[in-house]
Structures are given as C-alpha cells and as structure tokens.
Amino acid sequence: MKIGVLTITRGDRPEFVDHCIGQIKQQSVGPTYHEIMDDKPLTEGVDITYRYRIGTQRLFDKGCDVVLFCEDDDFYSRKYIELMMRSWLANGRPHVFGLNKTIYYNIRNSKFANLTHPGRASMMSTMVSKHAVINWGDDNYAYTDMILWQQSK
16 A cells, blocks of 8 residues: 655745654654645645645655645644554545544644534545545635535535
C-alpha cells in the first residue's frame, strides 16, 4: 500500500511547512511520499482547490493508493497516519474518508472549540483513494473539503 501525504502551501510560511514536515517524519507509519505543493501562485487570488487537485494528481501519478491531506498549520499525532489507515481499512476502504470531529485552536486568543461535522470532515483530516472520482470544481474555490464531501454522499 503506497501512502501519499499532500501539504499545500504558497511558499509564504516556511516555518509552518518545516513544522509539518517534522510531524510527518515522526509518524509511526510513514508515507511513501510527502508532496509539498508549493508551486509559484498562478494568480494573486485563492488557489487552494488548484493546489489540492494538482498535488493529489502528482501523488497518484507516483503510484499512491491513497492521499492524506495534512495542512501546514495543524497538529498531527504521531499515530495519525497509522490510525487513519487502520480506520479506513476497518470501514471498507471508502473512496473519501475522514474524521468528523475537529479541534480548532486560535493562537491569538488562546481558545479552542471542539466541532463535529455531520457527514463530512475538515480537509486537514480527510483522505482519498485512487478510486475516487472527484470533480474538483473551480480552482479558486476556498472550501475544497466541502466539494469532496458533497460528492461522497
């Protein structure tokens, strides 16, 4: 099983990317490939969906069976990939899989919120299999996770 991890960035927060790379390197089950999608922005506007679309395709082109999305400004347990893969297998290998609970932390206010997302997950805790047929929508749409999960229903 080839596991890909995709982290998107516009190249403007290198310390966040470095921290993310460190978290991925410390995983109990490491990925086969960790793709940092840091291509030069094509426009000044939002290009999140573009980055997810291109980065995911790069990992599938390398032969990955699944792609997990790990964002550069989030925390990941050292067992994150292991637990995601185990849960994905236990749930029958769905084409789109994720955790429907998210802890959001605001570092400016030192506050957090536990949120449950019925029927979906945040992008930071979503994965797709190579069998997923995804209509990514507009490259400049900022809520890629919503597009993925609307299609998975």
